[in-house]
Amino acid sequence: MKGFLIVEYMHTHSEVVTIVNEVIETLNERVAGYSKAADHVKEANLAKIFSDNVKQSQKFIADLMPFSDVDSPEEIGKGPMGTLYQGWMNLKERITGYDTDSIIGDCISGEEAGIKVYQGSLKDGDLP
Numbered sequence: 001m002k003g004f005l006i007v008e009y010m011h012t013h014s015e016v017v018t019i020v021n022e023v024i025e026t027l028n029e030r031v032a033g034y035s036k037a038a039d040h041v042k043e044a045n046l047a048k049i050f051s052d053n054v055k056q057s058q059k060f061i062a063d064l065m066p067f068s069d070v071d072s073p074e075e076i077g078k079g080p081m082g083t084l085y086q087g088w089m090n091l092k093e094r095i096t097g098y099d100t101d102s103i104i105g106d107c108i109s110g111e112e113a114g115i116k117v118y119q120g121s122l123k124d125g126d127l128p
Contacts, residue, residue, distance in 0.1 A: 016127060016128065017067065017068060019121045020068050021068055021070070022121065023064060023117060023118065023121055024061055024064055024065070024068060024076045025076050025077065026113075026117040027060050027064075027073070027114075028061070028076060028077060029110070030054075030057045030110060030111075031054050031057045031058060033106070034050045034051070034054045034057070034107065035050075035054050037050040037103050040103060041098070041103050042098075042100060043100060046100070046103075046104075050107070067128075
């Protein structure tokens with residue numbers, strides 16, 4: 001037989017819901033992190049950037065909710081690692097006095113963690 005056998009892998013509905021919920025969980029963590037950063041940073045321009053990131057995340061959540069199996073993003077909540085990280089961030093920021101460089105560093109760390117979740121979600125490339 002000449003030619004190639006092409007096998008196309010498609011995610012099941014359940015797998016898509018799981019992936020979407022994981023991304024929404026990550027976005028919930030992003031909303032919490034940037035909200036906190038906006039509240040504690042002293043520079044108005046940074047507070048606006050952080051607030052814009054909150055709004056962006058909320059829009060992404062709204063876009064993904066039709067693919068979830070829950071009624072609201074609050075039902076998904078934040079993951080245990082996100083909650084642990086938020087606790088660490090709270091402690092560290094109290095010690096540093098909400099230092100701008102520390103807040104920015106925490107935001108960068110959060111973004112890097114979020115990128116890993118997105119990359120993992122998109123690795124197969126066959127999500128609807």
